[in-house]
Amino acid sequence: MMSRNQPRPTKEEAQRMKIIKAMGCILTWAKFGEKKYAEVHHILIGGKRAGHWYTIPLSPWYHQRTCDPGKTMAEMRAKYGASTRDGSKLFVASHHYTELELWQKLQVTLGLDDELPKSKRVPRRMVHVVEVSTSDVEVRGIGSARAGNGSPRDRDVAQSSEAATGDAP
Numbered sequence: 781m782m783s784r785n786q787p788r789p790t791k792e793e794a795q796r797m798k799i800i801k802a803m804g805c806i807l808t809w810a811k812f813g814e815k816k817y818a819e820v821h822h823i824l825i826g827g828k829r830a831g832h833w834y835t836i837p838l839s840p841w842y843h844q845r846t847c848d849p850g851k852t853m854a855e856m857r858a859k860y861g862a863s864t865r866d867g868s869k870l871f872v873a874s875h876h877y878t879e880l881e882l883w884q885k886l887q888v889t890l891g892l893d894d895e896l897p898k899s900k901r902v903p904r905r906m907v908h909v910v911e912v913s914t915s916d917v918e919v920r921g922i923g924s925a926r927a928g929n930g931s932p933r934d935r936d937v938a939q940s941s942e943a944a945t946g947d948a949p
Contacts, residue, residue: 785829786829786831786832789832790832793831793832793833794832796832796833796835796890796892797820797832797835799890800818800820800835800836800837800886800890801818801819801820801837803815803818803837804816804817804818804837804839805817805818805837805838805839805842806818806836806837806838806882806885806886807838807839807842807860807875807877807882808839808842808860810885811860811861811875816839817839817840818837818838818839818843819837819838819839819840819843819844820835820836820837821835821836821837821838821842821843821864821879822834822835823835823836823879823880823883824879825880834880834883835883836879836882836883836886837886838864839860841856841860841863842860842863842864843863843864844863844865845863845864845865845866861874861875862874862875864879880896884896
């Protein structure tokens with residue numbers, strides 16, 4: 781379901797979300813070596829969605845605390861640990877990763893830029909071609925361009941980060 785408070789994903793963002801969804805849950809793969817169906821989880825920074833670029837693939841349990849068929853909440857929690865719905869402190873304590881750390885690991889796996897945003901206002905990214913073989917979930921990034929799309933919002937973010945660091949001319 782698309783939020784009314786966020787713009788539609790760009791072509792590159794939509795392609796990336798399709799790729800990560802096909803990869804399967806990043807936590808289930810990292811902890812158990814299992815490929816499990818994934819939903820796209822938007823990372824929150826300061827209580828707000830960081831944008832479509834800042835997404836990770838999570839199983840229904842980790843994303844929405846949805847139990848597997850025939851399993852109870854207690855069984856799911858005992859096997860898989862905390863869900864994002866349990867709160868960030870419990871999630872980190874259970875998995876030893878923040879959502880942003882998982883995002884960075886995913887970006888490295890995809891061969892894309894893993895630099896974190898310097899501001900809550902995240903400029904949209906432009907991405908070059910990304911190739912995917914979903915048969916074995918082999919993902920290889922061809923490259924990325926870090927520049928924003930030149931919108932006034934991108935310039936505002938750049939100017940505010942320069943002012944904050946004292947790098948302004």
